[in-house]
Structures are given as C-alpha cells and as structure tokens.
Amino acid sequence: MSGEDEKPRTTPETPGTGAGGASGPTGASNVSSAGAVAFGPQEIRRPDVSGAVAGRAREGMFGVTDSGDTSGFSGLRLPAYSPPPAERPYGGWFDEVADETTAALADDGGADFATCVQQVTVDRGEMTWYVDREHLVRLARTLRDDPALRFEFCSGVSGVDYGDGVPQQLHVVVHLLSMTYRRRLRLEVALDVADAHCPSLVEVYPTADWHERETWDMFGIVFDGHPSLTRILMPDDWNGHPQRKSYPLGGIPVEYHDAEIPPPDQRRAYT
Structure with missing residues (x-):
C-alpha cells in the first residue's frame, strides 16, 4: 500500500533474552541479572524481581506430593519470577507503536498512556502491555482504529491462574494482530480472584465472543458486557472452573459403564 498510512515494516531488534519461567509471564530486556539459583548441575541467573506482576516458586509437577514419582518431575524446581519493566528504547517498531498510541490517546482527551498501561515488557522479540482494566476497551x-496502528484482528483471549499467594493471580491475555503492518501485540489484565471481572472486548473485536466464553468457563473470569456469557465446554450446570489452580487435581470422579473412575492422581500410587 502507499500513502500516509504506510509504515516501514521493520524487524524488531531482538532484546536480551530474560530467564523466562513457567511460574510467571515472560521477562523484559535490558535488565541486570542478580541472584543465582541452583538448578541441577548448572546455575541459572534470574533478573531482579520488580514490577507490577508477581511470580510463584514451584516444586515438582502436577502438585503430587504424597506418592512416588516415576516421571522424574519430582526434582523440578522453578524459582519465583516476575517480569521487570522494559526501558526505552524498546527496539525496532516497539517504540513507534508506543509513541503512536500515546499520541492517539492524547488526541481523544482521555487518560494518557501511563495511566492505561501499567507496565511494558519486551522479551524474545515480543511486547506485552499490562493494562488497567478500566481502560482496556478504549485502548x-x-x-484498532488509529491508521498508524491498525491492530485489526484479535486472534485470541485466554486466561492464566498463577496460583495462591500471588497478588492478582488471574490474568486475561489478549493477542492482537496488525495485518496491515504485520505486527503482534499482547495485552494482559491482572485481576484479583475476589474481583475477577474484566470488560468484554466483543464490541471492539467480535471474534473475542467465544474466546471470552471459554476463558470464563475455564477460569471463572467474568467479562462484563459480553452478550451471552455462558458455558462453552462444560455442561451448563457444572460447578467450578477446571483450569483454576484451586480445582481438584485430576478433576472429579467419572461414571463409566456403571463404574466410578477416580481422578488420575488417585488411581495408582508408586511405592
């Protein structure tokens, strides 16, 4: 295409890779490493934990602690980790998107970028904005609409539960795609379990309809303003949300041909 809306399709400079971690979101670039964690025969260095998002240390796999483990996962140790904020310059087109968004938000007279976006992280060539839920729909x-941004497509809305002991342990994750400029941006909203409400994006991205229903079904996150927030995977009368960390390990007993099959973690014990 040509004209004022044309933007250079640059490839972002890959930031220094953070340590990442399965116990929290991915980390940011340009941060100093501090602290060493023993991890088998090698040593992995983790960045300083600072920022708006908290992590949780993990031991083993699947929460099994009262029986033998033939998988080898019982020795798994993952330290607590949370992504520190990224600093300017982010690299590549990331700075351009941040600047264009800042200008667009200022033009409509509402809250500025720093109010809408609580934290920015950059890791492995990807950018994540942690967004205040009150400003999610406007952002x-x-x-979507600004000609210099044009994130026309929402490719998915999903949930994460980081477990007890983590502030705002529930996260809503929104993946946006600009087909015009071939760019991807991730938005995350952190929520408390006691107030697991997030504005629906269906009015902005109709494709978010079923994604939000599945996230509510699995995680119990209520999307305010959704046109029909009903179960999509589980039966309508199902109690609980299966992907919550507080959900019983292995689910519930299943009736099969007049026999009751117990949850997987209760079927066999290794001694």
Whole structure:
C-alpha cells in the first residue's frame, strides 16, 4: 500500500533474552541479572524481581506430593519470577507503536498512556502491555482504529491462574494482530480472584465472543458486557472452573459403564 498510512515494516531488534519461567509471564530486556539459583548441575541467573506482576516458586509437577514419582518431575524446581519493566528504547517498531498510541490517546482527551498501561515488557522479540482494566476497551479501540496502528484482528483471549499467594493471580491475555503492518501485540489484565471481572472486548473485536466464553468457563473470569456469557465446554450446570489452580487435581470422579473412575492422581500410587 502507499500513502500516509504506510509504515516501514521493520524487524524488531531482538532484546536480551530474560530467564523466562513457567511460574510467571515472560521477562523484559535490558535488565541486570542478580541472584543465582541452583538448578541441577548448572546455575541459572534470574533478573531482579520488580514490577507490577508477581511470580510463584514451584516444586515438582502436577502438585503430587504424597506418592512416588516415576516421571522424574519430582526434582523440578522453578524459582519465583516476575517480569521487570522494559526501558526505552524498546527496539525496532516497539517504540513507534508506543509513541503512536500515546499520541492517539492524547488526541481523544482521555487518560494518557501511563495511566492505561501499567507496565511494558519486551522479551524474545515480543511486547506485552499490562493494562488497567478500566481502560482496556478504549485502548483496544484505539489500537484498532488509529491508521498508524491498525491492530485489526484479535486472534485470541485466554486466561492464566498463577496460583495462591500471588497478588492478582488471574490474568486475561489478549493477542492482537496488525495485518496491515504485520505486527503482534499482547495485552494482559491482572485481576484479583475476589474481583475477577474484566470488560468484554466483543464490541471492539467480535471474534473475542467465544474466546471470552471459554476463558470464563475455564477460569471463572467474568467479562462484563459480553452478550451471552455462558458455558462453552462444560455442561451448563457444572460447578467450578477446571483450569483454576484451586480445582481438584485430576478433576472429579467419572461414571463409566456403571463404574466410578477416580481422578488420575488417585488411581495408582508408586511405592
């Protein structure tokens, strides 16, 4: 395409890779490493934990602690980790998107970028914005409609539960795609379990409809303003949300041909 809306399709400079971690979101670039964690025969260095998102240390796999483990996962140790904020310059087109969004938000007279976005992280060539839920819909509409941004497509809305002991342990994750400029941006909203409400994006991205229903079904996150927030995977009368960390390991007993099959973690014990 040509004209004022044309933007250079640059490839972002790959930031220094953070340590990442399965117990929290991915980390940011340009941070100093501090602290060493013993991890088998090698040593992995983790960045300083600072920022808006908390992590949780993990031991073993699947939460099994009262029986033998033939998988070898019982020795797994993952230290607590949370992504520190990234600092300017982010690299590549990331700075351009941040600047264009800042200008677009200022033009409509609402809250500024720093109010809408609580934290920015950059890792492995990807950018994540941690968004205040009160400004999620307005920010998404700006990202969709502004000619310099044009994130026209929402490719998915999903949930994460980081477990007990983590502040705002529930996260809503929104993946946006700009087909015009071939760019991807991730938005995350952190929520408390006691107030697991997030504005629906269906009015901005109709494709979010079923994604939000599945996230509510699995994680119990209520999307305010959704046109029909009903179960999509589980039966309508199902109690609980299966992907919550507080959900019973292995689910519930299943009736099969007049026999009751116990949850997987209760079927066999290794001694």
